[in-house]
Amino acid sequence: MLRLSLSSLRRRRGAFAASFLAMFLGATILMAFASLLDTAEGTSGTAKSTLTTMALVVGGWGLVLVVFAVTSTLTLSVRQRGAELALLKSVGATPAQLGRMIVGETGGLAVVAALLAVPAALLAGRGLLGMLHASGQVPDEIGYAFGPVALTMGLGITFASATGAALITARRATRVRVTESLMAAAVEPGGLSRKRIVGAVLFLALALNLGVVTATMMRGAGTDAMATSGQADIFAAIGLALLAPLIIRLATGVLAGPLRRLGGVAGELAVTNLRRRTGQMASVLTPIILFTGTGVGTLYLQDIENASMSAAGLAKTAEQKDIETLNFVVIGMIVVFTAIMLVNTLVTATTHRRREFGQQRLAGATPGQVLGTVALESAVLAATGVVCGAVAALFTVLPFSIARSGTAVPDGGPGILVAVAALAVVLTGVTALGTARRTVRTPAVAAVGV
Structure with missing residues (x-):
């Protein structure tokens, strides 16, 4: 099924575009705000409190919205492939195999999206710190840091949330019988x-x-x-x-x-x-x-x-x-x-x-x-x-x-x-x-x- 997942990704680039963009933007948001935690290391007082609060509060809500958006776009993508999944079932594919295919596709997309998001997250994180410098909430001498916290949270959470959403979507899509799948694809x-x-x-x-x-x-x-x-x-x-x-x-x-x-x-x-x-x-x-x-x-x-x-x-x-x-x-x-x-x-x-x-x-x-x-x-x-x-x-x-x-x-x-x-x-x-x-x-x- 891994080979089928890779083939599906190559042949259906447009169908996966929505999910990929959701993961890319989500990883960018998560890493940009998580980098403020890296920046807060070694600081103290009001500056550390401001950086930590913004990273946790805004990053936390970003995580909620990202997971919700990824789940929504994955559901749309799988729904659009209802007839294809039904045909695979009709030629002998089991629900477990289809589930591994969907999760494999999503996991591959998540890894690529998160890696490509690193440069964008660097720029966004610098912009956030620059805004805090300009408003006087963080002293100018505090420099920007993009380290292990940002990378771990960005890569790890993006992959975990995407594959979790894929598991939920795959379970829902593969439990129905072939005839029901074909009917659902039409109406x-x-x-x-x-x-x-x-x-x-x-x-x-x-x-x-x-x-x-x-x-x-x-x-x-x-x-x-x-x-x-x-x-x-x-x-x-x-x-x-x-x-x-x-x-x-x-x-x-x-x-x-x-x-x-x-x-x-x-x-x-x-x-x-x-x-x-x-x-x-x-x-x-x-x-x-x-x-x-x-x-x-x-x-x-x-x-x-x-x-x-x-x-x-x-x-x-x-x-x-x-x-x-x-x-x-x-x-x-x-x-x-x-x-x-x-x-x-x-x-x-x-x-x-x-x-x-x-x-x-x-x-x-x-x-x-x-x-x-x-x-x-x-x-x-x-x-x-x-x-x-x-x-x-x-x-x-x-x-x-x-x-x-x-x-x-x-x-x-x-x-x-x-x-x-x-x-x-x-x-x-x-x-x-x-x-x-x-x-x-x-x-x-x-x-x-x-």
Whole structure:
């Protein structure tokens, strides 16, 4: 199966691109922040505390998002290969052999991605330290170090998380029978597994618990309230992302009528695709929820804190400057990572539909109608993701506003939400339509033969 894994990697470079990029970016983030621990060696006092806090807090959340993103992209990749896996089963491949093939492919990708990420992590780590130098939080005489901690965490965690995600994905893909695999390849099941439901409930419960603690026990605690409220939106976004297949089915049921009336043939095709390709659409919805939820929540968190400081007529202390820097680093990391993953997932998912687009055109749909279908699907996904992300952000915004200002509604207005939502919509629409436009340039007959 090792030989088959290597052959599959060579022949299906495009299919593995999404997983490879997730691992590469994840390894870069992990090593960049872990290098701050190497840099902190030999230092003391405030500088060591700042470097260690940023490495552990931001790097820790980076790890959570990386594992989630790798699992999501691997699931999409394996789902797209449903027919191939079914054929391998039909010629005698056992579930254990298929599992070793998937894990072997993923392990090889993880090693290559982590090694290639080292130069990027070096540059990113130097940039982080330079930012801390410029803000005065770390003395200029402290030099940058990239050592064993960064390499061990980057290579080890990337490989462990990728192969762990592969084991979960492989177990799910290889347990079903051949006939079920072929049916799933044609029409994706939209149900939620018990583990997915349990995970969603757990993450949402954690987010709710943190929100309640912030609104009740952290009143008057100042910036300490960020320690509990700042995590709530990430937990809530992950919880809602786990429910993405169910959310898509509900959104499609609500919007099916308007889509058919306003979109005509394109609207009918969009409704059909959203219902038939629930799993694939859920993979696209996930980064939109994470992007919107964490971006909106963290930006409002800092905005509320700044407004509270201004209202009290207080100047920011060194600790508060550290926290503000940490928040903006979190925002930057999450926004960049989830934005790239959103674009990456959309390109992979849309390119894979070349055969589907060809079949629709052979059945009488025009290229314009195919593009209209993709536009409507993207609109539904973007709107649904923004709404879910906004809900996730409330787990942070409302409790923290109560803790700092005594009111649940912050004074900042809807500007932050509108800006983040607009960026999510633009990224989703431009990427999906741009990829679909290139895809439909392939003649229909040639596309069906792919």
